[in-house]
Amino acid sequence: MTANHRTLWMLKDGIAFLNHGSFGAVPRCVFDEQNDWRRRIEAEPVEILGRRCRDLLAAAKIPVGQLLRMRPDDFGFVTNATEAINAVFRCLKINSGDELLTTTHVYNAIRQTMRFTAERASATYREIDIRTPIYSGQQIMDAILANLSDRTRLLVIDHVTSPTALVFPVEQIVAACGSRGIDVLIDGAHAPGMLDLSVTAIHAAYYTGNLHKWACAPKGSAFLWVRPDRQADIHPNIISHHLGQGFGREFDWQGTRDISAFLATPCALDFMGDLGWSEVRRQNHDLAVWAHQMLFEKWNVPPLSPLDGSLLGSMATAQLPAPLCDMAEDAAQRFQQFLYDEHQIEVPLIRWQERWHIRVSCQVYNGPEDYLRLAGAIDGSISSAF
Ligand SMILES: Cc1ncc(COP(=O)(O)O)c(C=O)c1O
Incomplete structure (x- = not known):
């Protein structure tokens, strides 16, 4: 579904848009x-x-x-x-x-x-x-x-x-x-x-x-x-x-x-009904479950909910690995901007239980490569000061 569907939306080329959850995004039509x-x-x-x-x-x-x-x-x-x-x-x-x-x-x-x-x-x-x-x-x-x-x-x-x-x-x-x-x-x-x-x-x-x-x-x-x-x-x-x-x-x-x-x-x-509501929901959920597991395995962080995705819809929140999870508020804001400017990744940073987390959204225009890009950018940021 993914590669073709991206062209039906208006999102800027090159951006891994992992934040459908904040304001949505409309298809061109x-x-x-x-x-x-x-x-x-x-x-x-x-x-x-x-x-x-x-x-x-x-x-x-x-x-x-x-x-x-x-x-x-x-x-x-x-x-x-x-x-x-x-x-x-x-x-x-x-x-x-x-x-x-x-x-x-x-x-x-x-x-x-x-x-x-x-x-x-x-x-x-x-x-x-x-x-x-x-x-x-x-x-x-x-x-x-x-x-x-x-x-x-x-x-x-x-x-x-x-x-x-x-x-x-x-x-x-x-x-x-x-x-x-x-x-x-x-x-x-x-x-x-x-x-x-x-x-x-x-x-x-x-x-x-x-x-x-x-x-x-x-x-x-x-x-x-x-x-x-x-x-x-x-x-x-x-x-x-x-x-x-x-x-x-x-x-x-x-x-x-x-x-x-x-x-x-x-x-x-x-438009969404023509894509097939149940297919859209199933695909977005499956991608969220996969992304949640993948980030958990890469970062070895405590999950918020079961890895089988039984409490998830089309989004998942994961704790950032150390030391990023302990950033100060202003550093977190800079880090979010850095992910956008340097890696073309749009993702929200969320403060939850005294630690920084990221929340990924999964919509039909996303594919696994978007979340792998996020994982790579985070890994790189731990070793180099961003
Ligand atoms: C759970 C929840 N409630 C309410 C809102 C507010 O939505 P809106 O800004 O469209 O009123 C949001 C926005 O993300 C939300 O996540």
């Missing part, structure tokens, strides 16, 4: 489709943004709902997962003394959202420290369940964690919390396109996912799904004309905005 929508909007601004906006968004929601198994009425388009989570937190009635709970694997922007919300409500914010190595989903479940309390107002769980690239057993966590009357918000920023996902089956109170990461939609395409029994209380961050007219209607219109990313999302889903 999706970029063209979005531009086409932008041209159409400028040709007929009122026809498209005024009279036809609702119908166009409704049509764009159909394939998203089919892929991720959501009823179109139960989700709204938003620009990104951060926006979706902010919307939920702004609408929740949080009392002083309540606890907002998540884990140490939380994405930092969401940590800040939760802290901010807790502070304003005189509530508490707490992270469950789930240390790696993690051997099973059960270990994650046990750590979370042991930390729930009568004060837990909302639990935020990542479906695929950002620093550690682990797939959490969200369905089981939601079921266990449900039996204790605790609502769960799932941060599925990485899940759409990476996992075979049925949002409705997870049955969380709230689920957000980015379409601009692993579904390869244009940047600024994401959704917030809310369980029907919670929809009346949830509104978008932008309160506009349709307040009180229903969840879907409120999310459809949030003032004048560029809706081209949403309208081009079906094109991305068609």
Whole structure:
């Protein structure tokens, strides 16, 4: 799949792009489709943004709902997962003394959202420290369940964690919390396109996912799904004309905005669907498992999760070998830039459990040679000062 597929994306020649996870990357045809929508909007601004906006968004929601198994009425388009989570937190009635709970694997922007919300409500914010190595989903479940309390107002769980690239057993966590009357918000920023996902089956109170990461939609395409029994209380961050007219209607219109990313999302889903979703997922997962094992064997570092890949999706995080794992913050920043400038490798460096790690992403345009180049560059950097 790999060599040919690279030409279907717009990535700069020569770069080993191992960071699909941060912002995604669009195929050329999706970029063209979005531009086409932008041209159409400028040709007929009122026809498209005024009279036809609702119908166009409704049509764009159909394939998203089919892929991720959501009823179109139960989700709204938003620009990104951060926006979706902010919307939920702004609408929740949080009392002083309540606890907002998540884990140490939380994405930092969401940590800040939760802290901010807790502070304003005189509530508490707490992270469950789930240390790696993690051997099973059960270990994650046990750590979370042991930390729930009568004060837990909302639990935020990542479906695929950002620093550690682990797939959490969200369905089981939601079921266990449900039996204790605790609502769960799932941060599925990485899940759409990476996992075979049925949002409705997870049955969380709230689920957000980015379409601009692993579904390869244009940047600024994401959704917030809310369980029907919670929809009346949830509104978008932008309160506009349709307040009180229903969840879907409120999310459809949030003032004048560029809706081209949403309208081009079906094109991305068609493109990836033509490659074959299950084939894409299987290939990306297999490559992540192989890269994880290969880096582990070369560097002889402690793995964060089982080497059989049972807790991985299409990304893997590995600790850097000594002495790189102990770099100071500014040295780590310089090292990342060095990998890009000198070796043409784009890869994120991540601080986890007091050590520096790298996280590799695997998308259909990647091949084993990209990860071997990374391993070679790291080996060379240990012997020479970079
Ligand atoms: C787990 C997780 N949540 C939320 C986000 C935020 O995504 P966005 O910047 O699109 O809102 C990210 C981004 O990488 C993420 O990894």
